[in-house]
Amino acid sequence: MNEFELIEQYFLSNKTNRQRAARITAVGNGDDCTVLAHLEGRLAISTDTVVHGRHVPTSSPAAWLASRGLGSSVSDLVAMGARPLGFTLALTMPHVSQGWLKGFSDALFRAADLYDCALLGGDVTRGPLTASFTVFGELPAAGRLLTRDSAQCGDRIWVSGALGAAGGALALFDRKLSPHDSDYRSRLQLISAYASPNLPIDLGLQLQSDAQVHSAIDISDGLLADLAHIAKASRVDIHLDSKAVPVAPALFDIYSPDQALLYALSGGDDYQLGFTAASGWTIGDGSATPIGEAVDGQGRVFVDGRPVGEWFDALSSRLPAGVPLSEGYQHFG
Ligand code: ADP
Ligand code: MG
Numbered sequence: 247m248n249e250f251e252l253i254e255q256y257f258l259s260n261k262t263n264r265q266r267a268a269r270i271t272a273v274g275n276g277d278d279c280t281v282l283a284h285l286e287g288r289l290a291i292s293t294d295t296v297v298h299g300r301h302v303p304t305s306s307p308a309a310w311l312a313s314r315g316l317g318s319s320v321s322d323l324v325a326m327g328a329r330p331l332g333f334t335l336a337l338t339m340p341h342v343s344q345g346w347l348k349g350f351s352d353a354l355f356r357a358a359d360l361y362d363c364a365l366l367g368g369d370v371t372r373g374p375l376t377a378s379f380t381v382f383g384e385l386p387a388a389g390r391l392l393t394r395d396s397a398q399c400g401d402r403i404w405v406s407g408a409l410g411a412a413g414g415a416l417a418l419f420d421r422k423l424s425p426h427d428s429d430y431r432s433r434l435q436l437i438s439a440y441a442s443p444n445l446p447i448d449l450g451l452q453l454q455s456d457a458q459v460h461s462a463i464d465i466s467d468g469l470l471a472d473l474a475h476i477a478k479a480s481r482v483d484i485h486l487d488s489k490a491v492p493v494a495p496a497l498f499d500i501y502s503p504d505q506a507l508l509y510a511l512s513g514g515d516d517y518q519l520g521f522t523a524a525s526g527w528t529i530g531d532g533s534a535t536p537i538g539e540a541v542d543g544q545g546r547v548f549v550d551g552r553p554v555g556e557w558f559d560a561l562s563s564r565l566p567a568g569v570p571l572s573e574g575y576q577h578f579g
Contacts (some may be wrong), residue, residue: 276479277393278322278464281385290383292322298375303419308346309353310441311377314515316357317443318466319379321517324445325464327392327454328383330363336378338371350377361447385454392454392521397461397480401522403538404529406446409469410506411494413513415440417569418500432499439494443517449533453521462521468514468572470554474547476522476540483543488550488557490537504564511549512558512572 247255258264258275267274273281279290296302296315320330335354339346358365363381385391415436423433453459461480465472469491477484488507497506522540549557 273326273391273393277395278325278462279328279383281326281391286387287391288385288387288389290323290326290328290385291380292319292383293378293380294319294322295376295378303416305419308349311375312350312353313357313442314440315377315379316354316361316363316381317445317517319381320361320363320383320447321443321445321464321466323381323383324447324450324517325392325462325519326383326385327389327450327462328385329451330361330447331382331384332364332366333358333379333381334366335368336371336380337368338373338376338378340372340375361445389454390457392450392459392462393479394461394463394476395479397476397482397484397522397540398524399482399540399542400525401460401482401540402525402527402536403473403484403486403540404521404523404534404536405465405469405492405518406449406521406534407444407516407518408492408494408510409465409516409518410497410508410510410513411436411439412443412515412517413468413509414494414497414501414506416513416515417509429499432496435496436494436500440515445517446519446533450519453519453523456523456527458524458527460522460524462519464517465520466514466517468512469520470511470547470549470558471514473520474545474554476520477543477547478545480522480540481543481545482540483546483548484538484540485548485551486538490535492535492537502565504561505566505569508561508565508569 270283271280272283272287279292281287282289296311296318298311302310302314316333319333323330418433418436453462461476463472463476473484491510493506493510497509547554
């Protein structure tokens with residue numbers, strides 16, 4: 247049973263709860279955020295957990311649990327076009343280390359400054375190192391709902407930023423970093439992109455207010471995996487052109503073009519947005535790139551004309567042995 251099957255079976259399918267939830271939500275559970283119907287439908291909510299040694303490497307400094315944890319939750323607000331307001335933090339630690347706590351809380355408030363998002367409450371418990379964030383964001387009054395189930399046939403598929411830096415950084419952690427390496431600067435660039443994610447908050451707000459933009463999703467589980475959620479929820483097929491996908495340039499100094507593409511398409515952890523917009527829509531500032539289109543279909547993803555699984559197998563066969571492969575991140579996958 248994978249992550250999504252278990253969520254569906256044990257948490258989403260309870261009928262009484264679904265009816266109870268439907269009475270109070272404008273966007274129910276299953277999207278990047280839930281949007282409450284109360285308060286004029288303006289409050290978006292999402293929760294994410296970061297487990298030390300699972301979501302961040304065991305060698306990570308305290309700061310990364312904070313910056314990536316808050317970033318991953320705020321990223322769900324961004325995908326709904328909600329402006330971050332505040333968050334609560336449930337922190338579980340094996341013991342008290344003041345040095346660790348100082349590193350964690352300094353990074354937490356730096357990230358909170360960046361997103362203009364206030365710590366509102368939380369909980370502290372003893373146990374394996376884990377930080378759980380619940381974020382609250384504000385939507386415009388009587389605004390549209392930027393969900394994953396409203397892509398239309400003929401839409402172009404877009405992605406924000408350049409992808410793959412986080413996946414490429416994670417693959418570096420078990421190697422020693424030395425200033426004498428010829429790719430030292432590129433490695434540092436990837437690691438710093440991983441440590442301090444730069445979320446496209448303004449883009450999210452802009453997309454939310456633009457009627458030509460039909461659907462959006464946070465692609466932190468990997469571009470292919472998350473676009474498959476749009477395809478499935480919207481009942482369209484998605485066709486991607488792999489050559490159009492913007493790949494973080496530093497990856498090419500360290501990895502082969504195939505491996506760089508692997509991280510961009512399925513590495514995940516980048517905290518960028520995938521979205522679909524009417525075919526004539528465009529954006530002037532280069533903050534997003536068109537990478538494909540949605541057509542009449544049944545929720546499948548194709549890359550360069552081939553079903554995603556087949557295309558992915560062909561890519562894998564060109565990679566060096568030992569590169570971990572997955573079409574996207576899934577717990578219990
Ligand atoms: P994200 O990629 O933003 O972390 P997830 O993949 O964790 O989102 O979750 C997918 C969807 O399932 C979300 O809409 C989330 O609200 C819902 N979900 C996940 N875990 C649970 C749970 N334990 N109970 C209820 N809903 C859940
Ligand atoms: Mg989650």
